[in-house]
Amino acid sequence: MQAIEWFGTNFIGLFEAGAETFMGFMTGIIPLLVVLLTFTNSVIALIGQDRVDSAIRKSAKYTLLRYTVMPILSVLLLTNPMAYTFGKFLKEEQKPAFYDAAVSFVHPVTGLLPYANAGELFVYLGIANGVMEAGYNQGSLAVRYFLTGIIVILLRGVVTERITKFLAKRSGVVL
Incomplete structure (x- = not known):
């Protein structure tokens, strides 16, 4: 009982x-x-939407911008999951790498701009509470997450683009 x-x-x-x-x-x-x-x-x-689209198209031409500026803008402007639609500005062989970069950025952006991926906010706040209890600043954590995220998305984008091209060539797929 x-x-x-x-x-x-x-x-x-x-x-x-x-x-x-x-x-x-x-x-x-x-x-x-x-x-x-x-x-x-x-x-x-x-x-203006046309100017924003034009700036994104221009940034798609350069590897550094394609895997830093484009994913950042896509996540900040369209939020998760709509951010992945920025891939429409890319060639087919670049789309998997852009997706990898964008999906990898939805967590690091949460500390500074939580609206971009509100679903990850609970994870970030759990980590942030632990950091604050340890005596550190939550703002510092957010900036470090953001900057580390930029480095990670660039690396992932470049590596994934190369892997995609390698696998396409090995399989005989013309991109």
């Missing part, structure tokens, strides 16, 4: 804790995400 009572009390406690967390998000992070997303869309509207 005691086990049933314990289960009933703790089972509803799980939902109470979830509701408390949800309300924290509704008054904290969700308004922040909405404002950041609104700001980004306003900047795009002020610059």
